[in-house]
Amino acid sequence: MIKLIVYTLLSQVRTLWLVFIKIFQKKDTVEYPDSQPYMFPRWRGRIILSRDPDGEERCVACNLCAVACPVDCIALQKGEMEDGRWYPEFFRINFSRCIMCGFCEEACPTNAIQLTPDFEMAEYVRQDMVWEKEDLLINGTGKYHDYNFYRVAGKKIEGKDKGEALNEAAPIDVKSLMP
Amino acid sequence: MDLEIGSPLTVGLILGVVIVTAALLITVERRLLGFWQERLGPNRVGWFGSLQVVADMIKIFTKEDWIPPFADKFSFVIAPGIIMSVVLLSFAVIPFAPNIGVIDSNIGVLFVLAMASLGAYSVMLGGLSSDNKYALLGSLRAAAQMISYEVFMGISLLGVVALTGSFNLREIVNAQSDGWYIIPQFIGFVIFLIAGVAESHRLPFDIPEAEQEICAGYHTEYSGMKFGMFFVAEYLGLVLISSLITVLFFGGWLGPTFLPPIVWFSIKAFAFIAFFVLMRAAVPRPRYDQLMSYGWLFLLPVSLINLLVTGAIILSSQP
Numbered sequence: 001m002i003k004l005i006v007y008t009l010l011s012q013v014r015t016l017w018l019v020f021i022k023i024f025q026k027k028d029t030v031e032y033p034d035s036q037p038y039m040f041p042r043w044r045g046r047i048i049l050s051r052d053p054d055g056e057e058r059c060v061a062c063n064l065c066a067v068a069c070p071v072d073c074i075a076l077q078k079g080e081m082e083d084g085r086w087y088p089e090f091f092r093i094n095f096s097r098c099i100m101c102g103f104c105e106e107a108c109p110t111n112a113i114q115l116t117p118d119f120e121m122a123e124y125v126r127q128d129m130v131w132e133k134e135d136l137l138i139n140g141t142g143k144y145h146d147y148n149f150y151r152v153a154g155k156k157i158e159g160k161d162k163g164e165a166l167n168e169a170a171p172i173d174v175k176s177l178m179p
Numbered sequence: 180m181d182l183e184i185g186s187p188l189t190v191g192l193i194l195g196v197v198i199v200t201a202a203l204l205i206t207v208e209r210r211l212l213g214f215w216q217e218r219l220g221p222n223r224v225g226w227f228g229s230l231q232v233v234a235d236m237i238k239i240f241t242k243e244d245w246i247p248p249f250a251d252k253f254s255f256v257i258a259p260g261i262i263m264s265v266v267l268l269s270f271a272v273i274p275f276a277p278n279i280g281v282i283d284s285n286i287g288v289l290f291v292l293a294m295a296s297l298g299a300y301s302v303m304l305g306g307l308s309s310d311n312k313y314a315l316l317g318s319l320r321a322a323a324q325m326i327s328y329e330v331f332m333g334i335s336l337l338g339v340v341a342l343t344g345s346f347n348l349r350e351i352v353n354a355q356s357d358g359w360y361i362i363p364q365f366i367g368f369v370i371f372l373i374a375g376v377a378e379s380h381r382l383p384f385d386i387p388e389a390e391q392e393i394c395a396g397y398h399t400e401y402s403g404m405k406f407g408m409f410f411v412a413e414y415l416g417l418v419l420i421s422s423l424i425t426v427l428f429f430g431g432w433l434g435p436t437f438l439p440p441i442v443w444f445s446i447k448a449f450a451f452i453a454f455f456v457l458m459r460a461a462v463p464r465p466r467y468d469q470l471m472s473y474g475w476l477f478l479l480p481v482s483l484i485n486l487l488v489t490g491a492i493i494l495s496s497q498p
Binding site: 018026 | 462
């Protein structure tokens with residue numbers, strides 16, 4: 001009985017002491033606006049639309065990102081230029097719905113849509129969370145510097161016929177018997 | 180006007196300083212708790228967060244002061260006032276320094292105990308008039324806890340009273356000039372500390388307002404300034420208990436003369452306030468039946484034995 005009382009008392013004193021010496025320990029708090037955290041390059045943050053090395057829009061309005069998006073926050077409309085290229089007439093991301101899952105980036109066949117390490121996206125007006133194409137487009141290539149979709153794809157546009165793309169063989173004439 | 184016991188200037192100063200200290204404790208407690216949990220605590224408003232209390236006060240003053248339609252209006256409104264005035268009245272007999280104090284009463288110890296008992300009314304009325312099951316549970320717990328822990332609180336003090344031969348808190352301080360009562364009355368000190376924590380519903384004995392079990396206990400339905408009064412009264416109770424421990428067991432204003440007496444008093448009282456915050460950071464809350472059985476089956480016998488032994492020693496040492 002006496003042993004139990006003494007043991008309990010000492011245990012409480014030990015607890016108090018162990019908590020007290022924490023006052024000298026380094027604090028775990030990150031004082032965020034004063035000290036910015038290191039953001040990893042592959043962090044999934046604000047979504048951007050990149051351009052190819054020639055400065056053209058990479059997006060071909062294939063709608064794969066909009067299909068992949070689990071919260072349906074991407075809306076776009078296909079348009080076609082005179083030279084045969086496809087482009088989005090509008091491209092709209094509602095960031096108040098976006099969950100930064102990165103599925104759109106994985107679905108994109110042209111590396112156009114990419115996620116960046118920026119996470120400071122607070123707005124005072126809810127409507128400001130909806131970003132249009134002008135807001136999303138950047139003047140660079142993002143994470144993939146040399147990739148140009150129309151130069152490697154079989155799609156025929158003005159100035160590049162079928163079979164003229166990089167690493168592409170000329171199309172086979174299936175109606176000919178010659179090897 | 181000069182600082183002397185009972186002069187209007189002294190009374191006003193004590194009232195103001197005590198209330199401001201209690202309000203500042205909100206910030207101090209949050210900072211200290213943060214440090215003990217390896218956080219920084221609120222440090223944005225003002226110099227190292229010192230103006231946080233102003234922000235809190237602005238928030239609490241501008242909140243809607245709502246009275247539930249099902250509550251009993253009269254007792255709902257007076258309940259926070261009772262605890263506030265009762266705790267402030269207790270400060271009347273505390274001897275802060277030889278020349279600072281409100282009254283020099285011969286029944287100081289009894290007065291403090293009586294006021295602590297009256298505080299139970301506020302908690303009871305607040306909980307009952309809210310007509311809310313959590314508030315009712317909280318007030319039932321609070322009433323039972325305060326009434327049982329007052330018993331040991333009083334008995335643990337009697338050793339000090341017997342050694343001094345007076346209920347006057349000033350004489351108790353003066354009698355400690357050749358040795359603080361912490362040494363002969365160590366067990367009394369420990370019991371008074373535990374009972375004091377239970378009286379002011381601080382963790383680990385904050386069972387009347389245990390957030391995880393019963394929302395906020397007896398002040399669940401309170402908002403705005405009425406909640407603020409309960410809140411500040413809790414911190415006033417903390418200051419009161421720390422001052423009492425200082426006066427009864429640690430020699431009050433006594434100390435080496437290179438600092439004025441009031442500074443010694445403040446240092447000692449603040450050390451105990453910090454200790455109460457440390458208890459909140461470190462010690463978990465007991466179950467309700469454990470609290471009651473611990474009080475009646477352990478603290479009551481120990482305090483009675485302490486009183487008996489003290490009395491026997493005093494009698495045997497007399498010629």
